[in-house]
Amino acid sequence: MTYLTSNQLKQYQEEGYLAPIDVLSKDEAFAAREEIELIEKEIPNEIDKSGRYNVHLISPKLDSIVHNSKILDVVESIIGKNILVCSTTLFIKNPYEEGFVSYHQDAKYIGLEPHNWVTAWVALTDSFEENGCMKMWPKSHLEIKDHNEKFNKGNLLTRGQTVENVPENETKLVELKAGQISLHHPKIVHGSGINKSNDRRIGFVIQSYIGTNVKQTLGKNSVQLARGEDKFNYHEVIKRTDVLMSKKNISLRNRENKYLQEIFYKGSSQKGSY
Ligand SMILES: O=C(O)CCC(=O)C(=O)O
Numbered sequence: 573m574t575y576l577t578s579n580q581l582k583q584y585q586e587e588g589y590l591a592p593i594d595v596l597s598k599d600e601a602f603a604a605r606e607e608i609e610l611i612e613k614e615i616p617n618e619i620d621k622s623g624r625y626n627v628h629l630i631s632p633k634l635d636s637i638v639h640n641s642k643i644l645d646v647v648e649s650i651i652g653k654n655i656l657v658c659s660t661t662l663f664i665k666n667p668y669e670e671g672f673v674s675y676h677q678d679a680k681y682i683g684l685e686p687h688n689w690v691t692a693w694v695a696l697t698d699s700f701e702e703n704g705c706m707k708m709w710p711k712s713h714l715e716i717k718d719h720n721e722k723f724n725k726g727n728l729l730t731r732g733q734t735v736e737n738v739p740e741n742e743t744k745l746v747e748l749k750a751g752q753i754s755l756h757h758p759k760i761v762h763g764s765g766i767n768k769s770n771d772r773r774i775g776f777v778i779q780s781y782i783g784t785n786v787k788q789t790l791g792k793n794s795v796q797l798a799r800g801e802d803k804f805n806y807h808e809v810i811k812r813t814d815v816l817m818s819k820k821n822i823s824l825r826n827r828e829n830k831y832l833q834e835i836f837y838k839g840s841s842q843k844g845s846y
Contacts, residue, residue, distance in 0.1 A: 576649035588713030591746045591754030595642045601750040605696045607633040621845050624662040629825040632814050644799045647781045650690045654784040654800035658793045663775040665704050665767035670726030672766045674734040679758035683790030687758045688783035695748035696774040703769040706746040712761035730836040730846045735761050791835040
């Protein structure tokens with residue numbers, strides 16, 4: 573078992589994030605990338621834009637990452653031993669596209685309360701400054717900040733949620749090798765720039781691992797039990813998959829993604845493309 577050390581836990585609690593943590597081999601990360609690229613080839617547009625959510629429901633390789641015991645060990649150190657996974661997002665930045673992520677706090681719009689949850693960002697390719705790795709504003713997780721909704725071009729967030737005036741000189745790059753993960757707090761301010769390299773940058777984001785005591789306050793999220801037991805039963809439980817792109821799982825994923833769209837656009841008069 574590789575639970576977090578007390579120093580790592582202290583760093584997460586004080587700074588609001590922790591990285592890098594070794595989880596997958598390079599080959600395992602590459603195999604997951606290949607499965608994503610196979611889905612992109614076989615069912616064009618299925619997993620881009622608003623289809624980028626919950627791909628683990630149709631991809632056995634992503635499913636096995638979500639339920640990876642090394643990730644669950646470190647997650648357990650933060651949220652306790654009863655762990656649900658409530659959804660995942662692929663953040664893919666292709667070379668020469670405009671995709672970026674404005675500075676934001678996940679807890680502002682995800683609806684999961686209380687904040688007994690943590691996000692694991694899994695690098696399926698190397699992720700570094702030139703290809704637009706994440707940037708964290710350390711210690712910004714102590715309070716929720718105001719966000720503007722910009723719906724701006726290239727912004728990979730649904731509504732272009734933006735915390736303004738983030739002091740760039742205080743932010744830290746989260747550079748990861750393929751197979752490593754970072755963990756971030758629901759309230760840390762984070763974002764990322766565009767990919768200026770010649771290859772794709774692929775982050776598979778488990779967003780998020782939640783304690784069984786966490787409710788969805790803005791709508792509905794189904795979950796999978798990742799570890800322990802659920803005595804609260806707040807959410808519908810859905811099955812894991814061991815079949816690639818099955819019709820049944822594609823329609824389950826579509827239903828789950830509809831729920832997510834309702835959460836992400838709740839109270840918004842405008843709809844973006846994500
Ligand atoms: O992948 C990125 O660049 C940003 C991801 C993000 O905002 C998140 O994981 O919450």
